[in-house]
Amino acid sequence: MGVDRQATVIFDYGEVISLAPDSTARAAIERISGVPAEVLWPAYWAERGDYDRGLAAPEYWRRVAQRCQTTWSTTQLQEIWAADVASWLHVAPTSVALIDRLATRGVELALLSNAPADIAGALRRSPIVRPFSALFFSCDIGLSKPDPAIYRHVLSELASSPSETIFVDDREDNIVTAKELGIDAHHYTDAAELESFLSDRLG
Known part of the structure; x- marks a missing residue:
C-alpha cells in the first residue's frame, strides 16, 4: 500500500479500533449494579450522549441509576465505572496492525471518537494512539458525531479539505453525515474490507 496523494485518514475508535464490550x-456491570440487563442497558445508552459530550461520570451514573429506579453506594459506583471504562479498552489486533502499516507508509492519521473524559484520558496514554498526529474526543469539543459541526471542527483543526480526507466509522449515521460534507467515508465492517478500500483510495 503506497500513498500517491496527500490524504488524512480519520479513524473512529469504538468498534473500529476497539472491540465491543x-x-x-x-x-x-449487570452483576455489580444489581439491575437486569433489559433495564440497565437502555438507561446506559439513553444518557450516553451527554456523557460523551463532557458530562462528569458521577452525574452520568446518577442519571443512569435514576432511570433504573435504583441507587448505588460509592463502592458500587467505583466498580461500575471501572468495569465500564475497562470494557472499552480492548482493541482489535487486525485494525491496530493496519493502522501501524499506514503510519509506516507515511499516511497522516487522526482519531475522532465519541468518548467520555474517562475513556479519552486512558486513550491519550495508550500505545495504540502513537501513530496518530491528532486526537479528537467529543468530551473535549462538546459535540458528538453525527453532528456536522464536529466534522467541520476536525477539518479546520487538521487544515484538511473534505476531498483530502478519508473517514472510517462503524455507524451508518456517522458515515452519512461525513459524506454529506464531501468527506470520502467508509462504513467499517472488518479490517480486510477497510484495507481494500484504503488501497483503492491511497494506491
Whole structure:
C-alpha cells in the first residue's frame, strides 16, 4: 500500500479500533449494579450522549441509576465505572496492525471518537494512539458525531479539505453525515474490507 496523494485518514475508535464490550464485561456491570440487563442497558445508552459530550461520570451514573429506579453506594459506583471504562479498552489486533502499516507508509492519521473524559484520558496514554498526529474526543469539543459541526471542527483543526480526507466509522449515521460534507467515508465492517478500500483510495 503506497500513498500517491496527500490524504488524512480519520479513524473512529469504538468498534473500529476497539472491540465491543464482550458478554463477560457486560455481565460484570449487570452483576455489580444489581439491575437486569433489559433495564440497565437502555438507561446506559439513553444518557450516553451527554456523557460523551463532557458530562462528569458521577452525574452520568446518577442519571443512569435514576432511570433504573435504583441507587448505588460509592463502592458500587467505583466498580461500575471501572468495569465500564475497562470494557472499552480492548482493541482489535487486525485494525491496530493496519493502522501501524499506514503510519509506516507515511499516511497522516487522526482519531475522532465519541468518548467520555474517562475513556479519552486512558486513550491519550495508550500505545495504540502513537501513530496518530491528532486526537479528537467529543468530551473535549462538546459535540458528538453525527453532528456536522464536529466534522467541520476536525477539518479546520487538521487544515484538511473534505476531498483530502478519508473517514472510517462503524455507524451508518456517522458515515452519512461525513459524506454529506464531501468527506470520502467508509462504513467499517472488518479490517480486510477497510484495507481494500484504503488501497483503492491511497494506491
